[in-house]
Amino acid sequence: MVVLRKSSLLASVAMCGALLLASCGDDDNAPTPTPTDSPTPSPTPTETPTPTATDFDFAKDFEASVSNTSYIYAYFTPAGEAxxxxxxxxxxxxxxxxxxxxxxxxxxxxxxxxxxxxxxAADLESAAADIRTYRKGAEGLVMELPFEHILRVSYERVDAYVRETVAGDLRSNRVTLFFNSVTTSDAITTNLSYTGSAQVVGGKPGETAPETYSSPTATLTVAASDKKVSGTIQIVTVSGGTTTVVAEIPISATLTDKNVLSGDIKDTARGFTGKYIGSLAGPNREEAFVIFELIHTDGRRLLGSFIAN
Structure with missing residues (x-):
């Protein structure tokens, strides 16, 4: 098992300047990023063009590729600790x-x-129409299909790791959203509405436990008059039956001619800032997704993806 050290990650950051660590090539010995000082906007999500929409049906063969819809997060387990x-x-x-x-x-x-x-097939742990889970030793893969046109693939790996002289195990997760592009050229003549939920991870490095945060169902709307996308994605904690809103992501963006949306996140009341980017998906704009990243002045980081139809 490879033993990873934080110093090697910091060296990678130095080489890449202000770029995200995970975009610095193919160093498989660096499975987790050292966060940049602020969320870094990424290029437009782009599905590799195909003649027809990909049928993300687990009963059939399919393949897909996409640019700029990936993120990475990791959790560390010090020896003998949580x-x-x-x-x-x-x-x-x-x-x-x-x-x-x-x-x-x-x-x-x-x-x-x-x-x-x-x-x-021997690695398949569980299977359903909308999710498949695989496990092979220290590696795992989850394929989620909440609706029809957006597939979330999450790859997990556990490595021995040293964090600030503390030895333990690092559980890193790489996530990519694959989607079918909008192909219709018809104008949006009636308001569109998309309802779904977000996967969210994060917290303060070295302190926050997994599954601390969640996100309730949210709705995004697209106005036919000006193609403006609006809505609010909340990030919450639930303790003792009490739900507390930790951050809000106000979506307010105008769709580009490629059905992409992006903008800044400013939750002044709770001290979070960040970026989001997303796209409508499906040949006739059936679905939508948003990838978001936030940071707080106290060091907390939140990252996730919202999928809706």
């Missing part, structure tokens, strides 16, 4: 997935590495 949040970041570049139904195999490639992560 697991805590370690770091998170978005990254740019191309991600790909190749799925075969029978015999069942999955090959996933994240933007920060040339390595292909392969899983076979």
């Amino acid at each position: 697991e805590v949040f370690n770091g998170s970041s978005r990254f740019t570049g191309l991600g790909s997935v190749n799925y075969a139904a029978s015999p069942n195999t999955v090959a996933y490639s994240a933007p920060d590495s040339t390595e292909i992560r392969n899983f076979a």
Whole structure:
């Protein structure tokens, strides 16, 4: 098992300047980012063009690739202690997935590495129409299909790691959202509405436990009159039956001619700032997604993705 040290990650950051660590090439010995001082905007999400929409059906073969819709996060378990949040970041570049139904195999490639992560039928842990989970030793893969046109793929790996002289295990997760692009050229003549929920991770590095944060159902709307996207995504904690809003992501953006939205996050009341970027998806704008990243003045970081239809 490879032993990773934080000093090697910091050296990678120095080499890459202000770029996100995870976009610095294919160093598989650096599975978690050292956060930049502020969320870094990434280029437009771009699905690799295909003649027809990909049918993300686990009963059929499919393959897809996409640029700039990936992120990474990690949790650290010091020897003999509880697991805590370690770091998170978005990254740019191309991600790909190749799925075969029978015999069942999955090959996933994240933007920060040339390595292909392969899983076979023997690695399948659980299967349903909307989710499949694979496990192979210290590696795992989850494929989630909340609706029809956006597939979230999460690859997990556990490595021995040293964080600030403390030895333990690092559980890193690379996530990519694959989606079908909008192909219709028809104008938006009636308001559009998208309802869904977000996957959210984060906290203060070295302190926050996993699954501390969640996100309730939210709705985004697109106005036909000016193509303005609006809505609010909340991030909350739940303790003893009490729900507390930790951060709010106010979405207020105008769709580009490629059906992309982006903007700044300013939750002044709670001390969070950040960036979001997303896109409508599906040939006829059936679905939408948003990837967001926030930071707080006290060092907390929140990262996640919202998928809706």
